[in-house]
Amino acid sequence: MERIIKERSTQVHTIGTSAHDLDCEKKSLAGSVSQRACVFCGSRVVLYPIADALHLIHGPIGCAAYTWDIRGALSSGPQLHRLSFSTDLRERDVVFGGEPKLYTALTELIEAYKPKAAFVYSTCIVGVIGDDVEAVCRKVAAEQKIDVLPVMAEGFKGTKKDGYKAACDALSKLVGTDNNFQAPPFSINILGDFNLAGELWMLKEYYEKIGVNIITCLTGDGRIDEIRQAHKASINVVQCSGSMMHLAKEMEEKYDIPFIKVSYFGIEDMADALYEVAGFFKNEEMLQKAKELVSEEIKTLLPALEPFKEKLQGKKAAIYVGGAFKAISLVKALRLIGMKTVMVGSQTGNKDDYNLLQKLCDKETIIVDDSNPNELSEFVKEKGVDLFIGGVKERPIAYKLGIGFCDHNHERKEALAGFEGMLNFANEVYASVTSPVWKFFKR
Amino acid sequence: MLLNHTTSKIVERKALTVNPAKTCQPIGAMYAALGIHGCLPHSHGSQGCCSYHRSTLTRHYKEPVMAATSSFTEGACVFGGQSNLLQAITNIFTIYEPDIIAVHSTCLSETIGDDLSQIVGKAASEGQIPEGKHVIQAPTPSYVGSHVTGYANMVEGIVKYFAKKSDELKNQLNILSGWVEPSDMRELKRMLKLMKVKNVLLPDTSDVLDSPMTGKFEMYPKGGTTIPEMVSMGDSLHTIALGEWATEKAAITLDNQCKVKFSMTDLPIGIQATDRFIQAIAKAGSVSVPESINDERGRLVDVITDMHQYLYGKRVALWGDPDQLIPLAEFLVDMDMKPVYIVSGTPGKNFNKRMEEILGESVPEAKYKNGANADMLLMHQWIKENPVDLLIGNTYGKYISRDENIPFVRMGFPIIDRIGHSYFPTLGYMGGLRILEKILSALMDKQDATCPEESFELVM
Numbered sequence: 001m002e003r004i005i006k007e008r009s010t011q012v013h014t015i016g017t018s019a020h021d022l023d024c025e026k027k028s029l030a031g032s033v034s035q036r037a038c039v040f041c042g043s044r045v046v047l048y049p050i051a052d053a054l055h056l057i058h059g060p061i062g063c064a065a066y067t068w069d070i071r072g073a074l075s076s077g078p079q080l081h082r083l084s085f086s087t088d089l090r091e092r093d094v095v096f097g098g099e100p101k102l103y104t105a106l107t108e109l110i111e112a113y114k115p116k117a118a119f120v121y122s123t124c125i126v127g128v129i130g131d132d133v134e135a136v137c138r139k140v141a142a143e144q145k146i147d148v149l150p151v152m153a154e155g156f157k158g159t160k161k162d163g164y165k166a167a168c169d170a171l172s173k174l175v176g177t178d179n180n181f182q183a184p185p186f187s188i189n190i191l192g193d194f195n196l197a198g199e200l201w202m203l204k205e206y207y208e209k210i211g212v213n214i215i216t217c218l219t220g221d222g223r224i225d226e227i228r229q230a231h232k233a234s235i236n237v238v239q240c241s242g243s244m245m246h247l248a249k250e251m252e253e254k255y256d257i258p259f260i261k262v263s264y265f266g267i268e269d270m271a272d273a274l275y276e277v278a279g280f281f282k283n284e285e286m287l288q289k290a291k292e293l294v295s296e297e298i299k300t301l302l303p304a305l306e307p308f309k310e311k312l313q314g315k316k317a318a319i320y321v322g323g324a325f326k327a328i329s330l331v332k333a334l335r336l337i338g339m340k341t342v343m344v345g346s347q348t349g350n351k352d353d354y355n356l357l358q359k360l361c362d363k364e365t366i367i368v369d370d371s372n373p374n375e376l377s378e379f380v381k382e383k384g385v386d387l388f389i390g391g392v393k394e395r396p397i398a399y400k401l402g403i404g405f406c407d408h409n410h411e412r413k414e415a416l417a418g419f420e421g422m423l424n425f426a427n428e429v430y431a432s433v434t435s436p437v438w439k440f441f442k443r
Numbered sequence: 444m445l446l447n448h449t450t451s452k453i454v455e456r457k458a459l460t461v462n463p464a465k466t467c468q469p470i471g472a473m474y475a476a477l478g479i480h481g482c483l484p485h486s487h488g489s490q491g492c493c494s495y496h497r498s499t500l501t502r503h504y505k506e507p508v509m510a511a512t513s514s515f516t517e518g519a520c521v522f523g524g525q526s527n528l529l530q531a532i533t534n535i536f537t538i539y540e541p542d543i544i545a546v547h548s549t550c551l552s553e554t555i556g557d558d559l560s561q562i563v564g565k566a567a568s569e570g571q572i573p574e575g576k577h578v579i580q581a582p583t584p585s586y587v588g589s590h591v592t593g594y595a596n597m598v599e600g601i602v603k604y605f606a607k608k609s610d611e612l613k614n615q616l617n618i619l620s621g622w623v624e625p626s627d628m629r630e631l632k633r634m635l636k637l638m639k640v641k642n643v644l645l646p647d648t649s650d651v652l653d654s655p656m657t658g659k660f661e662m663y664p665k666g667g668t669t670i671p672e673m674v675s676m677g678d679s680l681h682t683i684a685l686g687e688w689a690t691e692k693a694a695i696t697l698d699n700q701c702k703v704k705f706s707m708t709d710l711p712i713g714i715q716a717t718d719r720f721i722q723a724i725a726k727a728g729s730v731s732v733p734e735s736i737n738d739e740r741g742r743l744v745d746v747i748t749d750m751h752q753y754l755y756g757k758r759v760a761l762w763g764d765p766d767q768l769i770p771l772a773e774f775l776v777d778m779d780m781k782p783v784y785i786v787s788g789t790p791g792k793n794f795n796k797r798m799e800e801i802l803g804e805s806v807p808e809a810k811y812k813n814g815a816n817a818d819m820l821l822m823h824q825w826i827k828e829n830p831v832d833l834l835i836g837n838t839y840g841k842y843i844s845r846d847e848n849i850p851f852v853r854m855g856f857p858i859i860d861r862i863g864h865s866y867f868p869t870l871g872y873m874g875g876l877r878i879l880e881k882i883l884s885a886l887m888d889k890q891d892a893t894c895p896e897e898s899f900e901l902v903m
Contacts, residue, residue, distance in 0.1 A: 088460035
């Protein structure tokens with residue numbers, strides 16, 4: 001690896017070759033072509049799927065334009081979240097303050113769209129010019145008689161991860177506000193699924209089949225009224241732990257609701273998720289149903305995976321995704337279809353995640369935190385990778401290097417969660433890795 | 444879908460943009476900088492801006508888009524971003540080895556008062572810029588203008604830094620290409636070649652954002668305007684600047700700095716605007732128009748003749764950037780269509796004047812608006828009041844297209860749900876032919892799909 005930045009050497013680790021622990025949760029170096037985004041982005045992607053809320057972005061137009069319908073978080077009902085609302089701050093507002101504009105915009109919007117609640121995102125510039133967003137939200141909330149929740153997400157205040165926290169802070173103001181609701185037995189909340197490609201709907205079906213009730217999902221296909229009732233659940237089942245752990249912990253403290261961390265990617269993790277929930281309720285019948293469901297699904301899934309596995313056996317994969325927990329599932333899912341992970345990394349992983357990855361992956365696997373295109377392409381070449389799993393900015397790099405690609409981020413078109421998702425995943429990986437297009441040039 | 448959320452009743456909005464028909468300055472600066480060879484754009488602000496701009500450009504071009512960021516944190520906001528930028532310059536030259544770093548600011552760095560030229564000056568005086576390497580800069584506060592303004596500011600920054608006047612006049616023209624696709628840049632070069640006019644095209648994203656598949660990842664692909672070319676712009680005969688919003692600033696700077704006079708002309712979209720472009724080139728380059736160019740024009744006119752009955756009176760809604768919308772509206776009028784609704788989020792007072800000239804007599808019912816509150820909600824509301832037959836604009840029109848069942852031709856930025864824009868030009872007569880083909884196909888596909896059985900025709 002020739003051109004790795006010296007300061008970054010502690011954030012790259014090859015299993016079995018060096019003793020040091022992987023450094024992570026560091027700020028990106030100035031001047032790096034980082035694949036990371038900002039605090040605002042973190043809060044926006046988490047809250048965006050709440051479909052009957054108003055999402056108003058207080059800042060210059062760009063922040064709203066780039067997050068307009070940013071990922072395919074589907075809704076089974078209202079589509080208010082798919083519109084882009086902005087105060088579109090201009091120079092005048094920056095000089096004289098944007099509060100009057102925010103007040104007017106919020107008022108006009110609430111009157112026009114009658115949302116169930118409103119989220120107001122403050123951006124970099126708002127933090128600097130010192131608008132009192134919280135005060136404006138309080139005022140409008142009192143006048144309009146709806147919840148207006150400030151999301152303090154100034155871009156520079158940290159990394160995308162801090163945006164997740166800002167989102168959780170806003171959500172926690174809603175949770176627990178409907179006490180009249182009586183939850184049915186065996187009620188859970190799903191935390192950290194965003195219903196990309198309709199994945200939540202598949203998960204719901206599994207849970208319903210084993211007799212588990214879902215009060216709400218935070219935030220896929222989300223609804224304000226359901227979020228208000230979330231504190232009545234018996235347990236929080238957290239998938240994207242990077243984003244929703246703050247809320248899970250807070251609900252544990254405040255409402256005594258325990259949480260478990262699960263993953264829905266790959267057969268093993270999907271099955272474990274169902275077993276763990278059944279185990280939590282200590283319900284034999286539920287566990288039995290879960291086992292039946294899993295064996296039923298596997299009975300059709302394993303033979304269906306076989307032809308893919310035959311073709312993909314021994315192929316090598318590189319993974320670079322947002323959250324490290326997802327990477328862990330992906331390593332296992334790839335193994336199931338015969339593929340070996342030779343590089344794995346994330347933008348926001350923590351020590352625990354990376355330790356788990358070290359245990360899980362084979363010797364010589366490169367583990368990397370907060371990487372950049374130079375490193376990624378060097379690693380890919382060095383390891384002779386056949387498949388890259390990543391997001392929007394990694395896709396064209398992988399293709400230019402002449403290797404297959406699978407999007408495991410915003411641009412996912414196929415549901416990859418659950419048993420069905422595993423088959424979709426195998427299909428997508430197969431289609432990309434074995435595409436005839438790769439024969440037209442030398443790699 | 445969005446139908447539920449848009450009412451036809453237009454309420455006067457005081458402080459609100461819904462579904463913008465624009466975005467912010469830095470992305471324009473980033474795009475312009477990518478059209479210089481060996482250049483790494485650098486975003487001076489939080490990581491998010493850089494990340495969003497790279498994602499959006501990547502989605503539009505389906506190509507790797509490289510750019511670095513100053514990675515602002517709270518510390519930078521309190522103490523200023525100077526140390527971040529200085530560290531960034533050192534890191535970038537060491538690790539990514541570009542020839543040029545093109546720094547643009549963001550709303551954040553502008554507001555905390557970072558002075559880019561002072562910081563870059565400091566980097567130079569302290570020896571942080573290696574011999575033969577360059578750092579250029581442009582102020583691009585996101586709360587002023589739009590993405591087009593950012594593009595204009597960076598192109599201005601480029602010529603300000605590079606263009607030099609020497610004693611030797613060069614027999615060449617400067618072409619400031621405006622914010623167009625790599626395919627359009629390629630088409631401009633093709634037309635100029637046919638006219639046998641030597642030129643420097645700035646910027647030039649062809650072979651950068653439409654690079655061929657080789658199995659290699661090139662941080663700096665082979666395309667882009669080179670340093671010697673940019674330096675030589677100060678010695679050119681004349682500058683042809685395409686599109687007032689995107690290029691006028693740079694043209695004026697070239698004139699002030701190197702005494703190279705310029706002609707402002709519209710982007711060559713459609714017949715008349717291309718005529719004006721060709722004439723401007725012929726005049727400035729002292730050449731005559733070759734027959735091959737006249738033939739291209741003749742073919743475009745021929746196809747319009749063949750199909751004019753399908754175009755007559757069709758009502759069209761357009762949105763996008765002023766430099767595109769003005770000649771496009773003119774082209775539509777020339778094809779006997781009616782561009783009835785036009786919005787652009789990009790401010791600029793000439794917009795109304797130009798639209799009035801083009802539409803005043805031929806489409807008196809036309810509504811057009813730019814700047815504040817000229818957004819896709821307004822467009823949708825106009826359409827709900829009185830529908831149109833065709834939509835032309837960027838990807839974001841697909842919501843309206845689906846809700847109102849209106850055929851839709853994608854043109855502009857961004858287009859993230861179709862391909863073709865970066866490979867097939869819309870400029871020049873050949874580009875006009877492509878626009879025409881797309882319009883006809885969209886209209887006829889709809890007719891075929893929806894007309895009653897008894898009026899379903901084979902020959903159209």
